[in-house]
Amino acid sequence: MAGLMDGFGCFTHAVVRGIPQSLAREALRSGSLEVDLLKAQEEHNEYVSVLKHRLELEVIELPADETLPDCVFVEDVAVVCGDTALITRLGAESRRKETEAMKRALIELGLNIVEMADESATLDGGDVLFTGREFFVGLSKRTNQRGAEILADTFKDYAVSTVPVLDRLHLKSFCSMAGPGLIAIDSSEPAQKALKIMQQMSDHKYDKLTVPDDLAANCVYMNLPGKGHVLLHCSPEEYPESAKVFEKLKDHMLIPVSSREKEKVDGSLTCCSVLINKRNKI
Numbered sequence: 001m002a003g004l005m006d007g008f009g010c011f012t013h014a015v016v017r018g019i020p021q022s023l024a025r026e027a028l029r030s031g032s033l034e035v036d037l038l039k040a041q042e043e044h045n046e047y048v049s050v051l052k053h054r055l056e057l058e059v060i061e062l063p064a065d066e067t068l069p070d071c072v073f074v075e076d077v078a079v080v081c082g083d084t085a086l087i088t089r090l091g092a093e094s095r096r097k098e099t100e101a102m103k104r105a106l107i108e109l110g111l112n113i114v115e116m117a118d119e120s121a122t123l124d125g126g127d128v129l130f131t132g133r134e135f136f137v138g139l140s141k142r143t144n145q146r147g148a149e150i151l152a153d154t155f156k157d158y159a160v161s162t163v164p165v166l167d168r169l170h171l172k173s174f175c176s177m178a179g180p181g182l183i184a185i186d187s188s189e190p191a192q193k194a195l196k197i198m199q200q201m202s203d204h205k206y207d208k209l210t211v212p213d214d215l216a217a218n219c220v221y222m223n224l225p226g227k228g229h230v231l232l233h234c235s236p237e238e239y240p241e242s243a244k245v246f247e248k249l250k251d252h253m254l255i256p257v258s259s260r261e262k263e264k265v266d267g268s269l270t271c272c273s274v275l276i277n278k279r280n281k282i
């Protein structure tokens with residue numbers, strides 16, 4: 001198992017997608033705050049610019065599609081691990097066509113494509129937490145047991161455990177990897193309970209980084225040549241107390257990136273990219 005952690009967080013490529021104007025009014029959401037489209041686009045441009053210019057990843061930018069208001073949230077449509085990409089069957093029917101452009105891009109990148117064809121299965125990538133050793137899959141309104149089973153069949157080298165997601169959209173709405181063996185989690189009772197379940201199901205002892213704000217535990221960890229541990233996390237303007245927790249990670253290159261507008265339509269940092277490692281793997 002230990003070897004499986006090698007290369008955790010190493011990425012060379014990212015696939016992102018533009019924000020359509022339709023996001024403001026038509027994207028799915030659990031809240032009712034009005035989205036400032038211009039600000040959302042600026043926020044997203046900043047996110048893409050960090051990946052491209054600051055982290056020097058090769059970024060493939062798929063064009064926005066006005067008929068797919070949620071299309072910027074690319075994480076949900078593909079789970080990539082090593083040289084295999086599982087194209088998901090999204091829980092929300094209105095989002096299912098988002099997979100088409102992603103599939104073409106991942107074929108172009110030379111990945112092995114597995115499609116979730118079973119019509120009884122649903123899975124959103126936002127429910128998939130890969131720790132480098134194993135997968136945790138949130139069973140939510142968007143992801144079901146059959147979806148988790150197909151993920152387990154696709155990535156047979158790794159254990160796959162399921163976790164109930166009761167009060168949020170996705171598993172990664174309240175947790176994400178902040179480093180090798182380090183899970184960022186918010187302080188709410190349901191989140192802490194879910195983490196306990198994950199710890200009980202694993203034979204690995206994960207460390208936890210608890211942040212006080214409910215939506216602040218979603219961060220993007222990478223380990224990049226010449227840069228080391230990199231973490232995109234919430235900005236101090238959005239969540240000052242949670243940002244302070246991330247700022248204590250002295251070994252990481254810390255990059256605060258705001259998701260304030262995208263959060264109004266249940267977006268987060270991990271949602272907006274599919275990260276791929278082509279080095280020595282494909």
Ligand code: GLY
Pocket residue numbers: 027028029070073092169265266267
């Ligand atoms: N707006 C993101 C989603 O609900 O899928």
